[in-house]
Amino acid sequence: MQEPAPAGAQPVSVExxxxxxxxxxxxxxxxxxxxxxxxxxxxxxxxxxxLLDKAVTNFFNNLTEVRNFINSVLQLKGESAVVAAGxxxxxxxxxxxxxxxxxxxxDLPERPEDFGQTLGYWGLDSGPYLMLPLLGPSTPRxxxxxxxxxxxxxxxxxxxxxxEIYYARALQVVDKRADLIPxxxxxxxxxxxxxxxxxxxRREFLINDGRVIDDPFAxxxxxxxxxxx
Numbered sequence: 001m002q003e004p005a006p007a008g009a010q011p012v013s014v015e016x017x018x019x020x021x022x023x024x025x026x027x028x029x030x031x032x033x034x035x036x037x038x039x040x041x042x043x044x045x046x047x048x049x050x051l052l053d054k055a056v057t058n059f060f061n062n063l064t065e066v067r068n069f070i071n072s073v074l075q076l077k078g079e080s081a082v083v084a085a086g087x088x089x090x091x092x093x094x095x096x097x098x099x100x101x102x103x104x105x106x107d108l109p110e111r112p113e114d115f116g117q118t119l120g121y122w123g124l125d126s127g128p129y130l131m132l133p134l135l136g137p138s139t140p141r142x143x144x145x146x147x148x149x150x151x152x153x154x155x156x157x158x159x160x161x162x163x164e165i166y167y168a169r170a171l172q173v174v175d176k177r178a179d180l181i182p183x184x185x186x187x188x189x190x191x192x193x194x195x196x197x198x199x200x201x202r203r204e205f206l207i208n209d210g211r212v213i214d215d216p217f218a219x220x221x222x223x224x225x226x227x228x229x
Contacts, residue, residue: 012120012126012139012200012203012204012207013125013126013127013128013129013139013200014129014200015128015129016128016129016196017128018128018129018130021131022129022130022131022192022196023131023192025131025132025133026131026192026195028133029131029133029134029136030191032134033177037173037174037177038177038181040174040177041174041177041178041180041181042178042181044174044175044178045178045181048178053175053178053179055099055100056171056175057175057176057179058091058095058098058099058100058101059097059098059099060172060175060176061098061101061110062087062088062091062092062095062097062098062101063098063155063156063157064112065084065085065087065088065091065110066084066088066153066154066155066156067113067114067149067153067155068080068084068087068110068111068112068113069081069084069085069088070153070154071113071114071115071117071118071149072084072111072113074115074118074121075113075117075118075121075122077113080111080113083108083111084111084113086103086106086108087103087108087110090102090103090106090108091103111209112206113206114142114145114146114149115144115145115146115148115149115153116139116141116142116143116144116145116146116203117145117203117206117207118145119141119144119145120141120207121207124141125141126139126140126141126142126203127139127140127141128140129196129199129200130143131196136199137195137196137199137200138199139203142203
């Protein structure tokens with residue numbers, strides 16, 4: 001069982017004071033996705049055997065265990081840090097470099113941690129909901145966390161040279177977008193509100209390690225959590 005979030009942990013804010021601007025950015029992102037990213041992802045999904053697709057997803061997920069470990073330590077979650085280290089070791093050594101998720105079979109399921117969650121753990125408010133160009137749903141706290149995870153903390157991506165890193169990053173984006181295609185069927189009502197609520201609810205779930213006591217989305221029609229938002 002994961003360590004519970006501390007009493008001082010700050011939840012995500014459900015406020016959306018920039019909705020008019022966020023909707024414009026959402027429309028821009030949807031246009032880019034409709035004409036560029038989704039067709040590429042759909043072609044990738046159609047042509048890639050499911051076993052290979054899963055291996056690619058596992059490989060990139062394995063790289064995030066370094067991030068999970070660092071942020072578990074920063075949140076004083078010793079058990080989660082051990083799980084992250086164990087998952088990376090098992091999957092790298094016995095899972096052919098991370099292509100096979102053997103750690104889950106060893107009862108070590110992934111425990112996602114990022115610096116946005118770390119900031120929330122130590123009491124920093126999330127700030128209002130933001131829709132970022134190309135990056136998608138976020139908050140000031142999560143965007144700051146993303147920047148810190150990407151540029152300040154050690155990462156296995158640091159060992160990949162140019163231009164290979166660009167090819168690998170492109171594959172990662174396409175693979176992740178392809179994995180989201182089946183979830184599109186769950187979207188109902190206003191797509192902007194659905195995506196916003198799904199993202200915020202998912203972040204609330206992660207920050208509290210799965211314990212959502214007072215659900216701010218309980219009265220919403222679009223109450224559904226998508227793991228990959």
